[in-house]
Amino acid sequence: MRLLPLVLALALALAAASSAAASASGPRSVLRTVTDVPAAVSSGEDADALFCDSWRLSVETSNAGPWRAIPARCAAFVRDYMEGPRYASDSAVAAADSLAFASGALAAAGAGAARPAWVFDVDETLLSNAPYYAVNGWGSQEFNETSFDEWVDAAKAPALPSSLKLYNELQGLGFYVILLTGRTEFQRNSTEANLLFAGYQSWEKLILRQPSDIGKTAVKYKSERRAATEAEGFKILGNSGDQWSDLIGSPMATRSFKLPNPMYFIS
Amino acid sequence: MRLLPLVLALALALAAASSAAASASGPRSVLRTVTDVPAAVSSGEDADALFCDSWRLSVETSNAGPWRAIPARCAAFVRDYMEGPRYASDSAVAAADSLAFASGALAAAGAGAARPAWVFDVDETLLSNAPYYAVNGWGSQEFNETSFDEWVDAAKAPALPSSLKLYNELQGLGFYVILLTGRTEFQRNSTEANLLFAGYQSWEKLILRQPSDIGKTAVKYKSERRAATEAEGFKILGNSGDQWSDLIGSPMATRSFKLPNPMYFIS
Incomplete structure (x- = not known):
């Protein structure tokens, strides 16, 4: 006592x-x-910073549920987060968590079992569209499909550095890398070209939306493709994505890793 | 272009x-x-703040997986987070997200269906043990079951204010509130006394670990009790907890809300 x-x-x-x-x-x-x-916290700028940091946490934990736009008061916060060291740091820690899990998972899965696989999403996971969003309000402007598709066709998105490092480490450990993206089959050539441009040298499969997938939620489309992948003899041990819709649904990976993304939401 | x-x-x-x-x-x-x-970021204190904020995000998103102790370099960070406005702000936004979901969920569930229920964990969800952890290193010291049990017996933990507000709002909307805690049946009297002391006036059920539950993970124990609750005619629309082990496992609530807790992990 x-x-x-x-x-x-x-x-x-x-x-x-x-x-x-x-x-x-x-x-x-x-x-x-x-x-x-301190009085400063109740003044506008600091109150916004406090709220926006909590809003970002609610997005990253999926407490926020579906959302369509960054709160207007958080536009500057998201810009600063993405441009400053925090986005890179958060991404790097997510990659470190992934690698810490990966080697043990491979040992636990054992030899002779299904082929151990790691699923990666593409946008804001392997590739960063930061150069696009930097000149389009960091997610605070309405999504413009035409200009974004032009950016995709240009195939010049850089790698998210911590993801590229993780990717190479996982391949070195013996993981089969499966790329599962919401991009469409029509974007296969530009996506492959961009991945190679960014430094991703090889992958087991690159899965894109087929015409029959148009209109499906990402959760449904991606879950179906994870199921099909496991039916082909892979065991999905890890899954990395910047959206919860990359990660949830059945079957799920043994462990899923949420990469940061305060710019947009995909259901 | x-x-x-x-x-x-x-x-x-x-x-x-x-x-x-x-x-x-x-x-x-x-x-x-x-x-x-800036050079300051690569110096000790700011580098710690940057890393520890990313570590906290990895805990809250469950990227970190099981963990036993706060990283030593993050002890001051966790103290500052808990003592400052951020913990209160993060808790308040989680509660606001919960309420935003709740009224729509109730309407969608419709009349005549199963009784709409909301599950709450107790520690660091309804009740705050901050006064205990404030004098025990904010989670940076090894967990001392003896002193913590004394704290529980004293039944003086305050409410987490945003949770108390949400709790009353949910009851006002017509939710049946189910309390599901890892505390044991031996702690029923002190837990009830503490909830009343903190301002929680009524609940449908308070579920505690029975002797047969000792040794089960929280995920197993809590999933079993959610299943039993639904078998009794409740539909669990929402679930609030500070641990992912409060929230995951089958059956899951329609929506789950992760409250912040950088002090400890329960599997």
Whole structure:
């Protein structure tokens, strides 16, 4: 009971960011209350930064559910996140998590079993469309299919560096790499050219939407193709994607890895 | 093709946080490269903040998988996160996401169907153990079951304010609230006393671990109880928990909401 007298002496208050909270009457408030928060936080710019960081977390955990547009107050936040070191850092840690899992998973799967596979999405996973979004509002402008398709046809998207490193490491471990993208079959040539341009040298399969897949949600289309891939004798141990719709649905990979993307949502 | 000349004129590089990257030869680098990052970021404290924020995201997205301890370099980061406005803000946005889903879900479920239910975990979901962790290193010290059980017996944990607000709103909408906790049946009296102390006035059921549940993972135990709950005529539309093990497994809620918790992991 040593710790309790101190604890119980405190008037405890967890302050919701935008709501009032009890004031701390003890010598030290355990959690900051609204009155403790520096005035700057309640001013516009810092309040936006606080909210937008929480909004981003809600997107990345899929708490947000389907969404159509970045909140207007978060446009500058998303730009700063993507242009600054945080996007690169978040991507690098996701890749490190993936690699930490991969070698153990391969050992656990054992020899003679199904061929061990890793599924990668393409856009914002292997390839970065940051150069496109940099001149199109970092996701704050309405999606323009015509200009995005021109960007895809140009086949000049760079690799997300941490993904390229992971990709090579997984191939080195013996994984079969399956690319599963929402891009259409009509974009196969430009997608292959772009992957090679970005440094991805080989893959087991590149799966694109066929005409019969048009109109399916990504969850349905991608789940069907994971099922078909496993039916062909692969065991999908890992799956990397920037959308939850890359990752959920049956069958799921043994472990799924959510790459950051605060710019857009695909159901 | 209007945007492409500018884009293609740039030497593009996405810089992994800790690895070298190509330098920007164009007039404006789309994504910050390592050489653009202020020197401060590569110094200890800021590098830790950048890494620890990415580590926290990897925990919240479950990319990190099972983990036993906060990285040593992130102890101060977790303390600052919990004591500052970010934890409260992240919790509040998760609650707002939950409420945004809830009213529509109830309408979609329709009248005459199974009783609409919302499942809540207890610790770090309805109740905050922040006062305990504040004097126990915010999760950076090894878990001490004896002292934590004393804290539970004292029944003085405050409500997480945004959860209490959500709880009342959901009950107002007509949800049956099911509490599903990893606490044991021996802790029923103190748990009920604490919930009432914190402001939670009523619930449909409070489910605790029975002796036969000891040794089961949280995923197994909680999935079994969700299945039993649905067999009793409830339809679990929403589920709120600070651990993925509160949320995953079959049956799952229609929508699950991950509350933040960078202090500990339960499988």
